[in-house]
Amino acid sequence: MNIIKLSAIDSTNDYLKNLLLKNTLENYTIVTAEFQHKGKGQMGGEWKSEPSKNLMCSIYLNNSTIKLSNQFSINMVVCLAIKKSLKKFNIPQLSVKWPNDIMSGSSKLCGVLIENIVKSKSIQNIIIGIGLNVNQTEFNNLPNASSIKQISGKHYNTDEILIEIVKDVKFYFNFLNKKKPIELQKLYEANLYRLNKVSMFKLADSNLVSGYIRGIKEDGRLKIIMENDLEKDFGIKEISLVN
Numbered sequence: 001m002n003i004i005k006l007s008a009i010d011s012t013n014d015y016l017k018n019l020l021l022k023n024t025l026e027n028y029t030i031v032t033a034e035f036q037h038k039g040k041g042q043m044g045g046e047w048k049s050e051p052s053k054n055l056m057c058s059i060y061l062n063n064s065t066i067k068l069s070n071q072f073s074i075n076m077v078v079c080l081a082i083k084k085s086l087k088k089f090n091i092p093q094l095s096v097k098w099p100n101d102i103m104s105g106s107s108k109l110c111g112v113l114i115e116n117i118v119k120s121k122s123i124q125n126i127i128i129g130i131g132l133n134v135n136q137t138e139f140n141n142l143p144n145a146s147s148i149k150q151i152s153g154k155h156y157n158t159d160e161i162l163i164e165i166v167k168d169v170k171f172y173f174n175f176l177n178k179k180k181p182i183e184l185q186k187l188y189e190a191n192l193y194r195l196n197k198v199s200m201f202k203l204a205d206s207n208l209v210s211g212y213i214r215g216i217k218e219d220g221r222l223k224i225i226m227e228n229d230l231e232k233d234f235g236i237k238e239i240s241l242v243n
Contacts, residue, residue, distance in 0.1 A: 001028045001166060002083060008035040008051075012058035013129040015113055020060065020117070028166060029060040032158075053136040054147070055158040059169065061126040063116075065177060068123055071116055072220025073181050075100045076111050076188040078128055081168035086110075086162055089156065091148055097193040097237055098213070098222050102132075106243075107146035109133050130165065134158050181218070188242060189215040191239070200242040208242065 002025075009015050012031045019025065035051040049056060078239060079096045086094055086102065086109070093105040096184035113129035133139075133147035134156050147154060176184050189195070198212050199223065214223040216229060221233040 001030065002026055003030045003032065003162075006031065006033045009033045010200055011036055011129075012056060013113060013127050016058045016060050016127050017115070017117075025060050025062075027060070027062055028170075030162070030166070030211065032057040032162065033099070049131060049133070050136045050138075054159055055107065055132045056131065057126040057130050057162060059130070061128070061173075063123045063126050066123055066126075067220070068116075068118060068121060070181055071123060072099075072216075072218075073176055073184055074111070074114050074116070074126060074128075075220060076184050077172040077176055078114065078130075078169060080184075080187055080191065081172050082110055082112070082130070082132070082165055084168045085161065085164040087153070089148060089161070091151060094191075095193040096188065096191045097221060097241060098216070101193075103193050104146065104151050106144065106146075107151070108144050109146060109148060109151075128169070132158075132161065134161065185216065185218065192216075202240050202242050204238050213241075229232040 002034050006015070012033050016029070016030050033056050036049065036056050079100050079102065082102050083094045083096060091104050091109070095103045097108070098192050100112040100114070101108050110130065110132040115126040115129070116123045116125045117127070133145060135149045136147045137150055141146035172184070192213055192215070195213050198210060201209050201211065203209060209226065211224040211226045214225050216222055219234050221235050222239065223231055224239075225231055
């Protein structure tokens with residue numbers, strides 16, 4: 001495991017992608033940063049973090065087994081791994097907010113951005129971006145954000161957390177290789193935030209609808225039972241959970 005530590009960078013994901021253009025990287029090459037100027041979130045959003053307070057990193061993997069049609073399994077592996085790691089630090093009420101946020105109760109602790117490099121219709125390389133709120137205690141204009149320090153009252157070493165996350169990412173990739181993807185999907189579904197609870201959702205056209213999460217399809221689309229008791233499925237850009 002090769003860890004590259006940087007004080008400040010635009011984006012750890014972008015740094016790894018540029019590094020990959022110039023070098024052959026070993027599996028689990030990791031880039032961490034004390035601060036990101038242009039940290040990325042899901043769907044082009046920005047990940048904001050106080051310097052030196054949180055875990056901001058990207059993990060590189062070479063891929064030869066996961067098919068493009070099963071790419072959501074990477075999301076499931078990473079989310080389950082982070083949840084497993086945080087449980088070791090006694091963080092309560094952990095769940096996965098679809099598609100790839102980690103929650104404690106109703107507070108967001110962690111966001112994940114996975115970028116797959118595809119060539120000839122197959123995934124060649126995987127870059128896993130992780131932004132985990134560790135020791136930050138103030139989140140201006142982010143009412144649903146929290147950190148593991150806020151929840152536990154303890155200060156944490158981000159390197160120790162990173163080591164556990166890498167261990168658990170390896171664990172769940174091995175799990176995926178040994179078992180059928182549906183087994184991983186069942187684990188992911190069982191840990192979904194607000195599973196089987198009536199919730200409010202915002203559609204792509206900004207309309208609000210209510211329903212409850214039933215699970216996901218094999219491609220990662222979210223299955224929701226709507227007010228009329230009909231099941232519909234939605235992609236990442238088609239719906240978001242409000243509460």
